[in-house]
Amino acid sequence: MKKNLLVIIVCLLKFSNLYADDTLIGKWVNEKTSSVYEIKKSNGNYNLYLLFSTKFFKEHKDKLMGSFKKTNLGYKGNFIATELKYPWTETDAKATYKLKEGKLLKTVKGNFKGKKFKFKETYIRAPNKIKYMLGEELFGVQIGKTIDNYKLGSFILVGDKKFKVRKRIIYPPKPHESFGTYLIRYHRETKQIFEIDGYLKLNSRNLGYTQCRNVMQPYKNYAKDKYAGKFELGSNSYGDVLVKNGYEVYRIFIGCEEREGNHIGYISLDHKDLSMHDFSQRNKVPTNKKKF
Structure with a gap:
């Protein structure tokens, strides 16, 4: 009887281990x-x-x-x-x-x-049907998606006399009534979007700093609510950031900048790692050799 019980226990243990392996x-x-x-x-x-x-x-x-x-x-x-x-x-x-x-x-x-x-x-x-998680959305444009998912316009240079950045016009699926121009930057190799900007329609009125700030402040006030439960709103020497598990995932700007004498109000969301990866690829030193 004891021998049979021992055999049963050994079999159960083997079955348990096999199940765990599976x-x-x-x-x-x-x-x-x-x-x-x-x-x-x-x-x-x-x-x-x-x-x-x-x-x-x-x-x-x-x-x-x-x-x-x-x-x-x-x-x-x-x-x-x-x-x-x-x-x-x-x-x-x-x-x-x-x-x-x-x-x-x-x-x-x-x-x-x-x-x-x-x-x-x-x-x-993992569930039977896995939906891979992409980045945050802004105006219906999603970080991490490729540009072939959206209608695009021409390239423009954005900035001041000292420094300009090349960005591309996008026509977002969910435009906001207060914003008129939307721009993106994307990875040169993968074509993934890593930055989304939306510019105030009121910028055409040549707003003063106080006027621009007062228009943009309610959007800035809402940021903490918008990202609650997903990210913490923090800041570093470059500006505001969205932090998850102690790591800075996004740079976010909601406010006004002076550009060539005008104060421009806009919202910008930039994925830090994807942006840095694009920068590193663009500035990669060639490793090929040429005879001379």
Whole structure:
């Protein structure tokens, strides 16, 4: 009787372990970032692939980010950790993985430029139909979407006598009654929009500073309500920013600027990482060689 009971217990344990292994395989969503991953099993190893990154709103194919296997002390392996800030350096680090209450828990430990780091992340099971998360919308134009989703106009130079930026006119799906001109900047290679601007119709009246400020202030007052629950409204030496999990995700400007003697009121939303990635690609030093 005792022998039969022991056999049953062993079988149940094996079934339990097999079930746990099976539940690892599939698609997972990072609870903090909303990036999407997939775990596949090959020759006893579990491989973690990145399918979609919300950092640059980019789909990936077979981008291996980690690998682990079952040991007597749990699931152990590695994970490719990425520095949050530019230039987003990647480093191979040790990682442990654990299933708990239907969630996948990951702990990463490593060393970057002589400094030790440790962080934890939680993944939830992805739904059958995954809708990848893009950026914020402004006037119906969405950060991270490509320009072929919108009707565009000509390029114009924006700024003052000292410094001008090349932007492009866009005809937004949801124009605002108080704003008349809408401009965007987008990534040169991916064509993803990373900056959206809307300019006051009243700018044509050559507003003074106080007039312009008073018109724009109600929009500035509303910003905290608009982004409540998603971001914290903060500031740095460059201006206002939208912060999530302690990281500056967007630069936001709601106010007036003096340009060539006139005070111009506008709203601007700029995705920090996508903007910086475009800048780095445009200023990349050529690595090819030419004989001379």
